[in-house]
Amino acid sequence: MSDPVVDFSDAPTKSGWGEAPDGGVFQDPGGNxxxxxxxxxxxGNVYKFGKAAVDLVDPPQEYFDGEWWEILLNSLQQVAKMGEQILEVVGVVRGVMSANPGDIIGVLAGALAKSVLSFLISTIQPIQDLVGILYGNPARLDESANMWKAVSENLTALADEIGPDLEAACNDWCSKAGAGATVRGSDLMQTTQFAATSSMGLHDFLLCYKDLAQGVNDLVLQIVSDVVAVVIAALVEAGTKGPFAIPFIAADVAILIASYVMRLIQLATQVAWLIIEGVTLMTAIKECFEKAMSVLEQLANPGSSPPVEV
Known part of the structure; x- marks a missing residue:
């Protein structure tokens, strides 16, 4: 048997709390x-709009099988992302058209605050793990998902490698002991396949959970950005225009509320993906248990063992 068959991934155990996968404190500062x-x-809005448009017609394949409800969820999610980017650009354009320094300064300050916080969280592992306790840690979840995928692939390879030899050996064993070996061999294969299926289901489930955690993290960062932008713009408007600033402030708040509606739609679709993947995983496990039950019944009732040649 070749080594890769049992070479399971240990990525999640390579680092502890506050340590990056390479054992250090900082994680890919240049890339972040x-x-x-x-x-x-x-x-950035144009890039995100384009990416959402691509995902709308060519959806991510991690958990997309083309069912009508999956198409609907994906469409809702991507259209909401596109709408969010449009509204943010509208806010920027409104600020430029109004020639109000407060709007321009507010937008730039908000974007800067979001970028700095995102960089710190994604780069400094202790901060990332601390934030992850509150909102979930997408990077760690991705590591765990990849580990379970590796486990599933290796278990499948293990079953493919030992299955034919085991079946041939049991077929050549013409006795009651051979019948028992056949049953136990079937039990081993069923268990291996059950573990492989469950591991891949956990991989898909964790990917959905990672997306949800990323959505929550993005929402919190965006709230910080929006609060900084709106407060600065409102202060400058009120200081320069007095009561006449109310319509401008109201316009900013209206755009902000509409953007949050788009973000909440995205989070709702991610929750739906998570629930659906969880149900799918439970269904797969149920089917595996049902298949394994026939083997366990044979073990419990020797009289039900398959006939043997004499």
């Missing part, structure tokens, strides 16, 4: 800095 370019007003 590049990611923050997505938070640049207008430019």
């Amino acid at each position: 800095a590049k990611k923050q370019l997505e938070n640049i007003p207008v430019g």
Whole structure:
């Protein structure tokens, strides 16, 4: 038997709390800095809009099988993302058109606050783990999902490798002991397949949970960004225009509320994905248990063992 068959992933155990996967404290600062370019007003919005449009027609394949309800959920999620980016661009354009320094400063300050916080959380592992206790840690969940995928793939390879040899050996064993070996061999294969199916289900479930955790993290960061932007803009408006600033402040708040509606739709679809994946996993486990029950019944009732050649 080749080593890769039992070479299970140990990624989640390579680092402890506050340590990156390589054992250090900092995690890919250069790559995380590049990611923050997505938070640049207008430019980042156009990129995110385009990505959501691509995912709308070519959805992520981690948990997408093309069922009508999956198509509906994916469409709702991606359209909400596109709507969120449109509304943010509208807010920026409104600020520029009003020629009000407060709007421009507010948008830039909000984007800067979001970028800095995102960089710190994604780069400094102790901060990431601390925030993860409150909102979930997408990076750690991704590591665990990949581990369970590796476990499933290796268990499947293990079953494929020992299955034919085991079956041939049992077929050549012509006695009551051979019948018992056949039953126990079937039990082993059923158990291995059950573990492989369950592991892949856990992988898919964790991916959905990772998406939900990422959505919650993004929402919290966006709230910080929006609060900074709106407060600065409102203060400048009130200081320069007095009571006449109320319509401008109201417009900012209206855009903000509409954006939050789009974000809540995204979170709702991610919760739905999580529930659906959980039900799918439980159904798969139930089917595996039902298959294993026939083997256990044979073990419990020797008279039900398959006939043997004499």
